[in-house]
Amino acid sequence: MILMNDFKRQAQHWIEEELVAMRRVLESGWYVLGEEVDKFEKEFATASNVSHCVGVANGLDAIEIGLRASGVGQGDEVITTPMTAFATLLAIYRAGATPVLADIDLETGLLDVKSAERCVSKKTKGVLLVHLYGHVAKMDEWVSFCKANKIELFEDCAQSHLAKWSGKTAGNFGSWGAYSFYPTKNLGAIGDAGALVTNDANIAAASQSLRNYGSAERYYHDRLGLNSRLDPLQAALLSVHLKYLEESTQKRREIGARYRNEISNSKIRHLAAPQHQENHCYHLFVVMTDRRAELMQHLKEKDVQSIIHYPVCHQHQKSVPSILQDQKGLARSEKFAKECLSIPCHPWMTEKEVSTVIQALNSF
Numbered sequence: 001m002i003l004m005n006d007f008k009r010q011a012q013h014w015i016e017e018e019l020v021a022m023r024r025v026l027e028s029g030w031y032v033l034g035e036e037v038d039k040f041e042k043e044f045a046t047a048s049n050v051s052h053c054v055g056v057a058n059g060l061d062a063i064e065i066g067l068r069a070s071g072v073g074q075g076d077e078v079i080t081t082p083m084t085a086f087a088t089l090l091a092i093y094r095a096g097a098t099p100v101l102a103d104i105d106l107e108t109g110l111l112d113v114k115s116a117e118r119c120v121s122k123k124t125k126g127v128l129l130v131h132l133y134g135h136v137a138k139m140d141e142w143v144s145f146c147k148a149n150k151i152e153l154f155e156d157c158a159q160s161h162l163a164k165w166s167g168k169t170a171g172n173f174g175s176w177g178a179y180s181f182y183p184t185k186n187l188g189a190i191g192d193a194g195a196l197v198t199n200d201a202n203i204a205a206a207s208q209s210l211r212n213y214g215s216a217e218r219y220y221h222d223r224l225g226l227n228s229r230l231d232p233l234q235a236a237l238l239s240v241h242l243k244y245l246e247e248s249t250q251k252r253r254e255i256g257a258r259y260r261n262e263i264s265n266s267k268i269r270h271l272a273a274p275q276h277q278e279n280h281c282y283h284l285f286v287v288m289t290d291r292r293a294e295l296m297q298h299l300k301e302k303d304v305q306s307i308i309h310y311p312v313c314h315q316h317q318k319s320v321p322s323i324l325q326d327q328k329g330l331a332r333s334e335k336f337a338k339e340c341l342s343i344p345c346h347p348w349m350t351e352k353e354v355s356t357v358i359q360a361l362n363s364f
């Protein structure tokens, strides 16, 4: 089976270096925050071209902490997309704020600025933009939209490690960017991990306090924070994985380019290509079809795994019985959720496996 992710192959390549890193942490006798976390934070800030990085326990917490550091809470509205991981939405609720769903662009799956415009109210504090599948697009429009409406721009970068727009890395366009290092992400830990990046020293300081019980100075708690500290063990492993991120991103782009050029079947549509190669880091490669169940079955018979990101729009989640949304509705996200399908696209795939996936799609 050609898998969506192949962690055993990853381990084969990295295990010696990982063991060295783990041993260093074990022998250091220091197991919460500390030097390893500082080191990884500096390295990831450099890789993302930001001035501050704050390591936290996971991507969900990174978003919640970012929102709270920006003063978003009770009574505030945050505009976001229904086509994302549930964590995006959950973080807004956890910060005490109210999410408002805007519709997406069918060509990319990304949030649509015109729909977002209809969602702006007096209570709107910001837009939480998701660089879905690793695609960073139209950032000039988003920056001027937020400026014109005097609201903040927040970036959910959980899928967009190292993706750039006009030479600027994701996470640099608004108040902060939230990263997840969940194992499947382009930069993955061996378990849960996340980080918030920002160029604003106040946001960085607030986030450092929020991840550590709302305390900047031991025993003094200025905020009701979380316990959301990045483990030094994960930080040490992430430092190893980060060394290969540029290379593995390039590999993903090569696979993405082959899929775009070579997958050709009248029953399958491609999403809009990124304007420039740097705009996409291919966390996921997604195709569209109105015969999805059949295609999935066909791929399975050809020994190719496929997964849906995402089959359920968040307006339909049982935990959110009523949610504010674009008055024109969310029809495009509904259609997208019925047709999108992710196919294997990870850096450990061989050329031959990529060819097999292409043949499997073309023979449908």
Ligand SMILES: *Cc1c(COP(=O)(O)O)cnc(C)c1O
Pocket: 058, 059, 060, 061, 084, 085, 087, 088, 130, 156, 158, 159, 180, 181, 182, 192, 193, 194
């Ligand atoms: C993975 C993901 C998250 C959540 O990250 P966790 O580390 O799993 O909490 C948030 N947003 C998006 C878009 C994601 O893909």
